[in-house]
Amino acid sequence: MTTQEIVSKLWNLCNVLRDDGITYHQYVTELTYILFLKMAKETGAESQIPECYCWDKLTEKSGIELKKFYEELLKHLGEKCTGRVREIYQGAATNIEEPKNLEKIITTIDGLDWFSAREEGLGNLYEGLLEKNANEKKSGAGQYFTPRVLIEVMTRLIKPQPGERCNDPACGTFGFMIAANQYVREQTDDFFDLDADTAAFERKEAFSGVELVHDTHRLALMNAMLHDIDGEIILGDTLSNIGKSMKGYDVVLTNPPFGTKKGGERATRDDFTFPTSNKQLNFLQHIYRSLKADGKARAAVVLPDNVLFADGEGEKIRVDLMDKCNLHTILRLPTGIFYAQGVKTNVLFFTREKTDKGNTKEVWFYDLRTNMPSFGKTNPLKKEHFADFEAAYEAKDRYAVEDERWSVFTREQIAEKGNSLDLGLIRDESIVDYEDLPDPIESGEEAIAQLEEAVDLLMSVVKELKALESSEV
Numbered sequence: 001m002t003t004q005e006i007v008s009k010l011w012n013l014c015n016v017l018r019d020d021g022i023t024y025h026q027y028v029t030e031l032t033y034i035l036f037l038k039m040a041k042e043t044g045a046e047s048q049i050p051e052c053y054c055w056d057k058l059t060e061k062s063g064i065e066l067k068k069f070y071e072e073l074l075k076h077l078g079e080k081c082t083g084r085v086r087e088i089y090q091g092a093a094t095n096i097e098e099p100k101n102l103e104k105i106i107t108t109i110d111g112l113d114w115f116s117a118r119e120e121g122l123g124n125l126y127e128g129l130l131e132k133n134a135n136e137k138k139s140g141a142g143q144y145f146t147p148r149v150l151i152e153v154m155t156r157l158i159k160p161q162p163g164e165r166c167n168d169p170a171c172g173t174f175g176f177m178i179a180a181n182q183y184v185r186e187q188t189d190d191f192f193d194l195d196a197d198t199a200a201f202e203r204k205e206a207f208s209g210v211e212l213v214h215d216t217h218r219l220a221l222m223n224a225m226l227h228d229i230d231g232e233i234i235l236g237d238t239l240s241n242i243g244k245s246m247k248g249y250d251v252v253l254t255n256p257p258f259g260t261k262k263g264g265e266r267a268t269r270d271d272f273t274f275p276t277s278n279k280q281l282n283f284l285q286h287i288y289r290s291l292k293a294d295g296k297a298r299a300a301v302v303l304p305d306n307v308l309f310a311d312g313e314g315e316k317i318r319v320d321l322m323d324k325c326n327l328h329t330i331l332r333l334p335t336g337i338f339y340a341q342g343v344k345t346n347v348l349f350f351t352r353e354k355t356d357k358g359n360t361k362e363v364w365f366y367d368l369r370t371n372m373p374s375f376g377k378t379n380p381l382k383k384e385h386f387a388d389f390e391a392a393y394e395a396k397d398r399y400a401v402e403d404e405r406w407s408v409f410t411r412e413q414i415a416e417k418g419n420s421l422d423l424g425l426i427r428d429e430s431i432v433d434y435e436d437l438p439d440p441i442e443s444g445e446e447a448i449a450q451l452e453e454a455v456d457l458l459m460s461v462v463k464e465l466k467a468l469e470s471s472e473v
Contacts, residue, residue: 001113003121007128009112016104017096026095028133029215032222033074033092034058034105036085039122039226042114048085053077059110066106067099084230088221091214123178123226130173130219135377146175146255146302147337153386154253154300154347155179157393162188162198164206164250169238169286171209174220176253178227181207207231210238210246212257239282240268247290255302256283258343273320276313280304284348285317288325291352298351302333305344308421315419322360322411322419325350329393332367332424334385336375344369349393360411364398365424367405 014027022030040046041055051057053073061069071094078089096102117125127148134145160166160180168176184202185191191199207224208231211217217235224233236242257279272285280303291297307314308330321327329349335342353359366389375381392398392406399408407424414421 001116003117003125003128006112006117006125007132009108010129011132013105013108016101020095020097020101022095024133025215028129029218030095031105031129032219033089033094034109035126036088036222036225038109038114042118043122048083049077049081055110058106062103063099066103067094067096070094070102084221084225087233088218088225090218092218123223123228126223126226127175127178130175130223145172147381148175148179149381149383149386150302150333150337150347151175151179151253152383153390154302155183157349157390158251158253158298158300160184160251160253162191162194162202165248166207166251166253167246167249167290168209168254169243169246169252169290170254170256170283171211171220171233172216172255174209174211174223174229174233176255177207177209177229177231178223180251180253181227181229203228204230205232208233210234210236210242212237237268238286239279241270243269243286243290244271246286248292249290250292250297252287252290252299252301254283254287254299256280258304274313274316276317278306278310278314280307281310281314281317284321288321288350288352291325293324293352293354293356295351295354298349301348302345303348305346305422308346308423311418318419318421321350322363322414323357325352325359327360327363327421329364329366330421330424331389332365332369334369334372334375334381337381358411362408362410363414363421363423364392364406364408366392366403367407367424367426370405370426370428 010031013031014022014024017027017030037049037053037055037058040049046054053076058066058070058073074089074092074094077085078092079086081089094102096105130145131148155176158180160183162184166177166180168174171177181202184206188194191202194202207229209220211220211233212235214235217233220233224231234242238246269282269286272282274281274285276282284301284303284307287299287301291299308318327348327350331347331349333345333347335344338345350360368385368389372385373379388403388405392401392403395401398406404426407426409423414423417423
């Protein structure tokens, strides 16, 4: 049984719970509680769990007894255990009312082909479940989920290295850090090429994040654990004072949440130079400030279009970004790739330089939005869609790249446009250019001539009909 088949089987169990009034997101959270116990057994990690609450004890029970035992187990693991176990189960409570539904989930999970799942990686299985949840519109989870293919492109181009500290200040289910960890593993023969200290650093410290939503934080912890990552994942708000201590990173990869603070209030952090109620602008400030000022620290960030052209504080933040960093590339992303349909987004790639002034000399733009097909569930975004962009990005001489989607603007040109970065879009073939429209006078005269011709034709038909009528009389 492939990982994909197991994911489908587990996902279909959700239908069992629909009558219990369980939402998709609640179901994934519920699955997390149960899967953790099974996966701990499969990976030999049950030492973290009291023996009386291990997987085999759960499978021995049925009916009302099972439901009571399960509720007791959740409470104990969330209050009495330590480390990751406690973090995952903190505040845990079941939404399953019907004991037979709970039993069905447990027996199905117990009966899966876990040998195959282990071979392909339990982390991949869990990532597959999270992706299913994100793609299910009714779940609303897409707002926490960046398409895997985009995550991988951003990671490949940023190239995290062994020994570097990587962070996602709005980490969702930890997808970016999983990809960064995977990238380093692939470059180092699964850390075997590294010395013992660096390998331990990669597992315990290299990859970290912050997540605001409790249930999503729980999913992130589980995801990290299944990928053998022990880095710190804080439950909290980066835009509060928690974020002030988050600095000195070599790499930031992230897709901050869209929208404004509730009620238009400003971030509660008191160290932002340019306070605003726009969440993305605040996250952008946080990100470039959180990078080491060593000329090597770098970031790739997904941001909506409004960040590129917002006036007032928006312009000041863009100027500050271009001063402190080399903002070298902006990828204009296609629409329809996120849960929030119609939101236009971009990826900003920048490097934090050693000084605080004049570090952006030019910005390259790649337009992957205009004249592109509509992406969504039926037409998903694939790796090959990014191939030309990656080739342009990696080119030794960017000026030698022949691609109409690839363009560059100097810092002076950007300043002339009010420091707007809403640039680099090519001509949209679906929109008729004014210059291509016919002369309105000529068009009007032609229309009149055609109408006169039609009137003449109708008049001749009427005359013929009248002549026929009179001859019949």
